[in-house]
Every structure is written in C-alpha cells, then in structure tokens.
Amino acid sequence: xxxxxxxxxxxxxxxxxxxxxxxxxxxxxxxxxxxxxxxxxxxxxxxxxxxxxxxxxxxxxxxxxxxxxxxxxxxxxxxxxxxxxxxxxxxxxxxxxxxxxxxxxxxxxxxxxxxxxxxxxxxxxxxxxxxxxxxxxxxxxxxxxxxxxxxxxxxxxxxxxxxxxxxxxxxxxxxxxxxxxxxxxxxxxxxxxxxxxxxxxxxxxxxxxxxxxxxxxxxxxxxxxxxxxxxxxxxxxxxxxxxxxxxxxxxxxxxxxxxxxxxx
Numbered sequence: 001x002x003x004x005x006x007x008x009x010x011x012x013x014x015x016x017x018x019x020x021x022x023x024x025x026x027x028x029x030x031x032x033x034x035x036x037x038x039x040x041x042x043x044x045x046x047x048x049x050x051x052x053x054x055x056x057x058x059x060x061x062x063x064x065x066x067x068x069x070x071x072x073x074x075x076x077x078x079x080x081x082x083x084x085x086x087x088x089x090x091x092x093x094x095x096x097x098x099x100x101x102x103x104x105x106x107x108x109x110x111x112x113x114x115x116x117x118x119x120x121x122x123x124x125x126x127x128x129x130x131x132x133x134x135x136x137x138x139x140x141x142x143x144x145x146x147x148x149x150x151x152x153x154x155x156x157x158x159x160x161x162x163x164x165x166x167x168x169x170x171x172x173x174x175x176x177x178x179x180x181x182x183x184x185x186x187x188x189x190x191x192x193x194x195x196x197x198x199x200x201x202x203x204x205x206x207x208x209x210x211x212x213x214x215x216x217x218x219x220x221x222x223x224x225x226x227x228x229x230x231x232x233x234x235x236x237x238x239x240x241x242x243x244x245x246x247x248x249x250x251x252x253x254x255x256x257x258x259x260x261x262x263x264x
Contacts, residue, residue, distance in 0.1 A: 001205065002098065002110040003029040003039050004083040005223065006191050008198060008243045009215035012048075012078045019045070019082050020072040022223045027072065030062035030084040034206065034221050039084040042097035043068060046106045047077040048195065053106060057097040078243070081106045081191060088112040088140075095137030100145050104194045107148075109141035110205050110220055111187030116140045119177045123147060128154065141190070144170065148192070160197040160241060164249070167192070167199060167237075191218060198240040200232070207232040215243050 005026055007015055019026045030039045043065070044057030062068045062084050083098035089112065090096040099108040113119055120143055124133065131150045135142045151166045152158070171188060178186045189205035191198065200207065200218055208229045210217045218238060222229040232238050237249040 001033075001035065001037070001039070001088070001112075001187070002083060002085045002108075003033050003220040004081070004098070004108050004110055004189075004191065005217065005219035006082075006193075006198065006200070007077075007080040007215065007217050008193075008240065009078045010243050011214070012076050013215075014073075015047075015075045015077060015080050016073045018217065018219075018223055019075070019080075020069065023225060024221055024223050026082050026084055026219075026223075027062055027068065029221060037086065038063070039086040040064075041087045041092045042085040042094075044083050044085075044097050044099050044108075045071065045075060045080060046099040046101050046108075047075060047080040049077060053101055053104070053195075055099070055101045057094065057099070059092050059094050059097050079193065079195060081108050081193070083108045083110075089116050090137055090139035093137060096139045096142070098141060100142050102146070102149060105145075105149060105192065106194075107141070107145040107192050108190065109139075109144070110189040111141075111203070112185060113140040113144070113174060113188075114178060114182045114185040116143075119174060122177060123173070130154065144190075145192075160199070160239065163192070163194075163197075163199055164237065164239065167201070171201065171203075189220065196241075198238075200238040202232045202234060202236055202238070204234075207238070209238060209246060211244055211246060213244050216240050216246060 040061035042059040043062035046055045081099040131154050133146045187204035191200040210228050239247045
C-alpha cells in the first residue's frame with residue numbers, strides 16, 4: 001500500500017503545505033498512515049515546471065531523507081503528483097519509486113495486482129506485434145502505465161474520452177484475470193494526467209477530493225480535519241478537465257457503460 005496526492009490549480013503556488021506542513025501531510029503519512037503503518041520505501045514528486053515536467057524521487061524513506069524537506073519547501077507549481085511508497089510488487093529502488101513520467105504523462109498508483117506475473121504474461125501474449133512495453137523497473141504500476149501508453153499510441157488516441165475508455169478496458173481485463181477469491185486483493189487506486197486532464201480511480205483503497213474555485217486536490221487520505229473533503233465512492237473514476245471541477249463516474253464491471261455524476 002502507498003499514499004499519494006494530486007494538486008491541480010489555476011495558478012502556480014508553493015505546495016509545501018500539503019506535502020510537508022499540514023496535520024496529515026504526505027510527509028506525516030510516510031511515517032504513519034490511517035492503517036497505522038509507515039510508507040518507507042521511497043518518495044517522489046512530479047510537477048509542471050514552466051513548460052516541462054520535473055521529476056524528483058528517492059528510494060529512501062521520506063521521514064529519514066534529509067533531501068525531502070528542502071525539496072518539498074521549494075515546490076512551486078500548478079500541477080503536482082506526490083507519492084510515498086510501501087512496496088507490494090518490485091524491490092525498493094529508484095526505478096520502482098513513483099510517480100512515473102513519460103512524454104507529457106504522469107502516473108502513480110496505490111494498490112496491488114495479485115498474481116502480477118501471470119497477468120503480465122497474459123497481457124504480453126495478447127499484445128499486437130507493433131505494440132511493445134518497456135519498463136525501467138519491476139512494478140505492476142509502471143507496467144500498467146506503459147501498457148496504457150502503448151494502447152493510446154497504437155490507436156493514435158489523445159482525448160480524455162479515449163483515455164477513459166482504454167483505462168476502463170484495462171481495469172475490466174485485470175478484474176477478469178483475477179480469481180474470485182483474490183478480488184479483494186486487486187487494489188487499483190491510481191492517478192493519471194497529461195496536463196490537460198486528470199483521471200483517477202478508486203478500488204480497495206481510500207480516496208478523497210477537495211475542490212475550490214481555483215484548485216482541486218485528490219489524496220489517499222484527508223490532509224486536514226476540515227469538512228471540505230469528499231470521499232470518492234468505491235469503483236468510481238474521478239475525472240477533471242480543469243482545476244476546481246470534477247466528475248465522478250461509476251464503473252460496474254457487470255455493465256459495459258459509465259455513468260457520469262457532475263460535481264462542482
């Protein structure tokens with residue numbers, strides 16, 4: 001299990017409040033989360049910096065790493081993916097530390113794919129010949145991120161709707177591959193962005209969001225004790241096409257459709 005947060009605002013801001021200072025900041029969750037366990041196997045930030053994405057991560061525990069504090073204090077951006085890891089798949093290493101970045105895309109995951117090697121083999125065996133998945137590390141998270149990108153590039157897709165449909169089919173694939181007695185172990189909390197939109201999903205982990213006129217925050221846990229946090233329902237997407245506005249989309253794998261519920 002891991003913990004993450006996303007900040008997306010209309011204007012760049014200093015974001016140390018959420019990743020360092022708040023009463024339940026990401027730093028505090030690295031020490032002790034709502035399950036009373038630490039997330040000690042690495043930390044990472046991916047954020048917009050001018051026209052580029054800057055990626056900073058380390059496989060050390062955030063609460064023991066002297067680099068975390070000065071970096072967290074200086075992050076000034078309108079779009080941040082921040083993550084602290086507790087490993088489920090893959091060793092503790094820089095390559096396995098979240099977030100993952102490729103081209104304009106950023107991705108991070110809080111969860112686990114049981115029997116991952118079996119699912120990975122099945123996916124690879126059914127890939128089109130012109131579609132290749134290359135990863136630097138050994139996590140289920142990075143593999144699924146690259147699988148998604150492979151599908152997007154192969155079909156020359158780029159819109160929010162395209163991305164949502166591909167993610168939906170991948171989730172259904174994973175559910176179908178997972179034995180019935182292991183369904184409660186298939187945890188798929190994740191966030192994805194290309195800078196134009198956000199797509200997240202909740203399955204078998206907690207997920208909350210907070211919206212104002214100027215920004216959206218999505219996080220594994222409530223970051224403070226204020227009553228402005230809303231819970232993303234189980235098996236729901238959370239989607240945003242601009243800061244300060246989200247849509248919730250329910251997914252029932254017994255149905256082959258999405259139902260949108262607009263919240264602002």
